[in-house]
Amino acid sequence: MVVTTPPPSLRLAAPLYSLDVEFRDQMGNLIPSGSLVLTRQGKVVGTAQVVNGSSNICGLPPGEYIALVYRWGALIAKHNLQIAGDTFIALATNTTTLEVQVFRQGVGELLTNYTVLLRGAGFAEHAQAAEKARIAGVPPGNYTLEISKSGVPLAAVNLSVSWGASSFSLTLPVYRLRVKILDALDRPLEDAAVVLKGVGFTVNSSVSQTGVIDFGYLPSGEYTLLVEYRRYVHVERLVLAGDSVKTVRTAVVTVLGGFVVTLEHVQLLGLALLLLFSAALLRSVIKRVVEKRKKIVEV
Numbered sequence: 001m002v003v004t005t006p007p008p009s010l011r012l013a014a015p016l017y018s019l020d021v022e023f024r025d026q027m028g029n030l031i032p033s034g035s036l037v038l039t040r041q042g043k044v045v046g047t048a049q050v051v052n053g054s055s056n057i058c059g060l061p062p063g064e065y066i067a068l069v070y071r072w073g074a075l076i077a078k079h080n081l082q083i084a085g086d087t088f089i090a091l092a093t094n095t096t097t098l099e100v101q102v103f104r105q106g107v108g109e110l111l112t113n114y115t116v117l118l119r120g121a122g123f124a125e126h127a128q129a130a131e132k133a134r135i136a137g138v139p140p141g142n143y144t145l146e147i148s149k150s151g152v153p154l155a156a157v158n159l160s161v162s163w164g165a166s167s168f169s170l171t172l173p174v175y176r177l178r179v180k181i182l183d184a185l186d187r188p189l190e191d192a193a194v195v196l197k198g199v200g201f202t203v204n205s206s207v208s209q210t211g212v213i214d215f216g217y218l219p220s221g222e223y224t225l226l227v228e229y230r231r232y233v234h235v236e237r238l239v240l241a242g243d244s245v246k247t248v249r250t251a252v253v254t255v256l257g258g259f260v261v262t263l264e265h266v267q268l269l270g271l272a273l274l275l276l277f278s279a280a281l282l283r284s285v286i287k288r289v290v291e292k293r294k295k296i297v298e299v
Contacts, residue, residue: 017083018058022090023050023069023137026163027097030054031137032125034071040064069093072123074139093137098159099167100133102147104174104217106242111174111217114154117146138166147172152201154219173220178245179238181207181227183252184262188212192229192250196238212245232260 019038023031030053038046038057046057050069062084069077069091076093098118102111116133117126120143127135140162147154147170155172179196181189188211196203196215205213207227220240227234227250234250251262 014061016059016061017086018056019046019060019065019067019081019083020086020088021055021067022088023053023055023077023093024090025093025095025097025137027136027166029097029134029136031071031076031093031095032135034069034076034137037068037070039066039068067091071095071137071139072120072125074141076137076139095137095139096161096163096166098133098135098138098161100129100145100147101131101169102154102174103169103171105171106173107175111149111172114147114149117148119144119146149174149217152198152203152216152218154217174217175220175240176243177215177218177223177238177240178212179215179225180212180245180247182211182247182249184250185253186249189227189229189250189252192227195226195228197224197226230255230258230260232262 021036023034025031031050032052034050036048036050036055036057037044038060040063045065046060048055048057050071060083063082065081065083067077067079067081067089068075069079071093076095077091079089079091081087081089100116102114103109104111110131112129112131114129114133115126116129116135117124118135118138120141125135127133138161141160143159143161144156145159146156154174155170157170159168179194181192181194183189188209189207190209190211192207194205194207194213196205198218199221203215205215207213218240220242223238223240225236225238225248227236227248229250229252232250232252234248236248238246251264253261255261
């Protein structure tokens, strides 16, 4: 008996390649984030996140593809490409770079070291600014720009970004506030806890040996200042309309046995002493009158 074995079949797999993509806006700056969708014959064959202006998709057979790039839910680029080997492409997206600088109203001074938060429909992106804030990869549209410094909100401004209008200079009523906290004898109320309340934010601090608290740059407006010292509470209303050094004098006189003595206590003590003195004086006068009457009767 002769047994024959059929020859093995040989299956050849198509080679697989990688795609590397670099993304820039119309100003030539790298796109910070986004998403890449790769389609072939109407079907999605690969997706990847855009990180610091680049993205990569591997395992692609040769052929024709369409690259779709999205940022903040908007299509910012569409590109037809041919994969015949490991491929690198650089895409210019339909975005621009937003640039913002802020000046202080009435002073003309450039605001430094602040934070901006750009808000749109369902997204937000922030940037730190030494002097000028920059956010790359911004599609044309309407946005809200929130500006803050050291955690304090300074302003919220509506912006309309387009190819011809992506650089903005803003002038805001932002001023520096310093407060000197003193006791009733004009001495620094050291170690007192201080709370400054504005619209939508609160700043906590404490009094040092100098008595001066620097609250930094704040939006103009009305504030409530609360000073707490060993259960004593002082409340004062402040109005900020320019760079200011304000003096707040509390009623604290001294501390005796852990008890805070205030001007009110001193006044009450003075009143009590006055009443005692008046009572003693009245008693002395009455005594003299009685003695004189006794002498008259005896005569």
